[in-house]
Amino acid sequence: MLAVLTGCQSVTSASADHLRGTGDLGLIIERATGSVLVIDHSEYEILGRVEGLGDLSHASVVYSRDARYGYVFGRDGGLTKVDLLTQTIVKRVIQSGNSIGGAISQDGRYVAVSNYEPGGVNIFDSRTLENVLTLPATYTNASGEQAQSKTVGLVDAPGNQFVFSLFEAGEIWTVDMVSQPPAVSRHPAGKQPYDALITPDGRYYIAGLFGEDGLSMMDLWAPEQGVRSILPDYGKGEQRLPVYKMPHLEGWAIADGHAFVPAVGRHEVLVATMNDWSMVQRIPVQGQPVFVMASPDNRQIWVSFSHPDNDVVQVIDAQTREIVRSLEPGKSVLHMEFTPRGEEVWVSSRDSDRITVYSTRTLEEVATLPARKPSGIFFTSRAHALGL
């Protein structure tokens, strides 16, 4: 009896010891093995590995508003709810044949996924992953037939909306989740939007266009005005080299009144003024940029690159617009994530099976962690940001 009671007490005590906050946790995608690492970015610690998430060759994560659960969007249409505290899968659904990303509503009640096949958006209850809305991205194609468009650039927006773009249809749709049933508005977007971003305050939705130069910007404070074209020279028109990878728009940096934008197919970061969105400078860099990300204090711009120049990360001073350091975090750098208040940045190197953590102050390495073919890094502080 005594032995049993002692055992019992130790279990209870161990459970109490395992209480922990979730503000400094994160998930790292292991793209080749369909697994994710749960990490603690205070202690540079891997808390566990969760397996069985399917095809994560292109994956992203959003978080519940309590910062406990991550929703992982996989390439194969899988939507997986992961509990970071127990490092287990709570629920997993295959919600389409082919998916490209997702978002969680401002109030945390809905998770939306944008799909290529069949083209449209599916919306789920964030607690149960029950489907609450299926939105086929229907349009009339050039032959006058009804078709379904691939959907891209899905983000959450203030007012409990989702916003996304239709690639073939050339449209931007907003979905208002407060109305019952949810209200959809359609707006012309330009030719073949392939990705989009929303500014950190949730006001401007900006879509990159594959079918023409320039970008389409919609002011969500005045959606009835439709889109206007910005950065007219942006895109394939300025292409001089083969484009290895279209740059990620979510990575756009906005700092010191300027947007820092990855050029398409050129070894340049472009600088545009936010006043009228005109181009003011081209910063030469060592390869074709993929992610161009501002530190949370807007002081530094970190740039990752596409193949074959993807073993280097460059850091630009947002004020002088000069490169202050070139770093070599390992082979095939795929993603970067700043700690919430920006004192450090985590960088994934797929072909070195490694995460490298840098101090943004000294630009020196402060830690490394092993990971299997790591790609995206997502910290739970995203739970509290619009449009991530």
Next chain:
Amino acid sequence: MLAVLTGCQSVTSASADHLRGTGDLGLIIERATGSVLVIDHSEYEILGRVEGLGDLSHASVVYSRDARYGYVFGRDGGLTKVDLLTQTIVKRVIQSGNSIGGAISQDGRYVAVSNYEPGGVNIFDSRTLENVLTLPATYTNASGEQAQSKTVGLVDAPGNQFVFSLFEAGEIWTVDMVSQPPAVSRHPAGKQPYDALITPDGRYYIAGLFGEDGLSMMDLWAPEQGVRSILPDYGKGEQRLPVYKMPHLEGWAIADGHAFVPAVGRHEVLVATMNDWSMVQRIPVQGQPVFVMASPDNRQIWVSFSHPDNDVVQVIDAQTREIVRSLEPGKSVLHMEFTPRGEEVWVSSRDSDRITVYSTRTLEEVATLPARKPSGIFFTSRAHALGL
């Protein structure tokens, strides 16, 4: 044996059930009883009350980077570390005779407290609350004697710095916590800085002046340039009514390229353009504003007021700059806190012993919670923001 084992399992299981994320928690100060409520803003639920925090008649809270622990700064110099998961006090120290607020460093390692008596700043290890640095705010007074100044407007800044102002000395000090020992820089600040704010990106530190009109702004990207004076008409010079309470500078709203600023002693919210900090508009409101706060999407400006007009909160549209609603959340409104992504706002009414939660979309009440003479409301998402 079986019964014991069953009991044992139920304990373990209960512990597992009590696992929870900390992203949607917060503390509400109960100013008259020296207690705080731990709340869950997803469920509008009071998880518990923690008592024994001393004099909370003027109190504020910062959070550990894991969003589990709140550091409560009390009027009596008390610094109390509260565990939101167990709703208990982890440690409490009386670190001065009279304190006015505090901050946590960018990396989460240090908690700093600004004190009136004795004038200076004390810095503590955030885990243990061991004192690691005492900084007397020494200066030479008008009689040529060494004296200690009251310290105000303490914030954290990028680069693991603390920044604060010295009331009698008329100085701004920065403390670099990366250097060993920490490096202090002193800058003239103007006459009698009484409070300060730092912009959300951590770049500009702006101090309000009691001894002269205007505000002093320091660009932390170029501290060697010292301060410059902005909004030259701001302050007591424009006073037309008795000033019941100097407005809180932390509450400044920055939206749509403009700063929305509480006028001193006038029934107005002032609008200044961020380009050159000139005044562009005065918005008439129903009383003397205390807090002027932007919603996280920068779309709305919420205004609370000083006695005797403090039973009303007004909401301004940031674009049209018109009042869109006047709300009556109860008697003596003291504070407001937006949920992290801004779908709701929590408002404390001291003399109604009540918290009222509004939807920012409908501006309708969605919940109320009882509280004893509530004042400040602080959500754990502050853990991830600079300067809060």
